[in-house]
Amino acid sequence: MHDCFHLFQIGLVTFFLSSILDNLTSTIVMVSLLRKLVPPSDYRKLLGGVVVIAANAGGAWTPIGDVTTTMLWIHGQITTLKIIQGLFIPSVVSLAVPLALMSFTSEANGLPEKSTGLVSAEQMAPRGKLVLGVGVGALVFVPAFKALTGLPPYMGMLLGLGILWILTDAIHYGEPERQTLKVPQALSRIDTQGILFFLGILLSVGSLESAGILRQLANYLDANIPNADLIASAIGVASAIVDNVPLVAATMGMYDLNSFPQDSDFWQLVAFCAGTGGSMLIIGSAAGVAFMGMEKVDFFWYFKKVSGFALAGYAAGILCFLATQGLNLSFPTSLAEIPFISGS
Numbered sequence: 001m002h003d004c005f006h007l008f009q010i011g012l013v014t015f016f017l018s019s020i021l022d023n024l025t026s027t028i029v030m031v032s033l034l035r036k037l038v039p040p041s042d043y044r045k046l047l048g049g050v051v052v053i054a055a056n057a058g059g060a061w062t063p064i065g066d067v068t069t070t071m072l073w074i075h076g077q078i079t080t081l082k083i084i085q086g087l088f089i090p091s092v093v094s095l096a097v098p099l100a101l102m103s104f105t106s107e108a109n110g111l112p113e114k115s116t117g118l119v120s121a122e123q124m125a126p127r128g129k130l131v132l133g134v135g136v137g138a139l140v141f142v143p144a145f146k147a148l149t150g151l152p153p154y155m156g157m158l159l160g161l162g163i164l165w166i167l168t169d170a171i172h173y174g175e176p177e178r179q180t181l182k183v184p185q186a187l188s189r190i191d192t193q194g195i196l197f198f199l200g201i202l203l204s205v206g207s208l209e210s211a212g213i214l215r216q217l218a219n220y221l222d223a224n225i226p227n228a229d230l231i232a233s234a235i236g237v238a239s240a241i242v243d244n245v246p247l248v249a250a251t252m253g254m255y256d257l258n259s260f261p262q263d264s265d266f267w268q269l270v271a272f273c274a275g276t277g278g279s280m281l282i283i284g285s286a287a288g289v290a291f292m293g294m295e296k297v298d299f300f301w302y303f304k305k306v307s308g309f310a311l312a313g314y315a316a317g318i319l320c321f322l323a324t325q326g327l328n329l330s331f332p333t334s335l336a337e338i339p340f341i342s343g344s
Contacts, residue, residue, distance in 0.1 A: 011095055015054045017058065018066075019059065019062045019065045020062070020136060022059055024055075026058070026287070027052060028294070031051055034048060035294075035295075046305060048291050048297065049305060050098075050099065052285065053313060057313070058091065060274075061083060061091040061272075067244075067245055067286075068244050068248040071245070072267060077260075077263075077270075078271060087268060087321070093316050093320040096313075098309035130167070130171070131164070131168060138161075161183065164183055169182060214253040218259075228265075229265075235251060235273055237280070239273070239277040239278045248271075276313070276317055279310035281299070282302035
């Protein structure tokens with residue numbers, strides 16, 4: 001029972017961390033933490049699988065938690081309040097179901113004896129808590145910035161970067177040995193290849209949209225799959241094999257806001273399915289690929305030990321979403337009283 005508690009503890013921490021950061025960053029942080037706290041074992045791998053599922057589920061219900069939800073938010077398909085209201089409960093369900101099922105497995109009850117004692121905590125870099133707090137605050141502020149100013153979200157992100165830059169320069173002024181803790185040093189390690197990858201995807205999808213191919217594909221899907229919920233669900237299944245960014249970009253090119261207006265059930269379900277569907281295979285999400293590289297987990301181990309639980313959570317989340325929309329249930333509407341959320 002105590003071992004199962006670790007499953008839920010790791011799952012919940014990753015879930016909420018991913019909603020503020022993003023699923024890839026959250027996975028790297030949590031797997032690194034597991035490597036310090038739990039010795040190599042199948043149990044640690046299973047906890048890593050929980051991290052992947054939780055990171056993808058947590059990223060689906062906020063506009064800054066996943067690349068695909070951010071894309072939909074920037075282009076106006078979803079707004080902050082509605083995505084939180086509509087997807088919080090299904091996202092929780094898509095995590096709770098796999099955790100509940102995993103708790104009955106033998107691996108979940110196989111915590112190694114050596115892991116009962118925690119390793120000594122490492123010291124955070126000087127004034128690290130201040131920088132961490134300001135950084136996370138800047139990320140959370142981006143939706144508020146967009147709502148208050150009407151400017152594009154990247155302007156809010158650059159504003160946060162500028163504040164961090166000034167802060168790190170100020171607190172490490174006159175300390176040459178701590179130059180590595182400043183923003184310019186961090187920017188030198190930016191993932192340029194990843195940026196160019198996403199740029200290439202969006203350019204390719206844009207060319208297909210200009211050529212009218214995506215519109216033809218949309219007409220074909222409408223003629224053969226008349227139910228929009230099935231189309232969104234199929235996108236999620238496909239995202240387990242193909243990267244979810246081109247899938248969502250293609251969907252945005254296929255269907256405009258005239259076909260499905262802002263905050264319609266279709267766009268919310270696309271955000272949920274594209275985010276959580278990638279958990280079904282280890283290659284289906286950036287979080288899974290990061291976990292595979294860090295823990296040297298192979299495709300078939302994940303397929304045998306985790307994929308079934310992820311599929312159950314995915315299906316349960318979709319059913320929960322359809323049920324809540326049918327019953328007109330959502331996250332507590334008191335959130336609407338928060339000015340910067342309701343206007344975004």
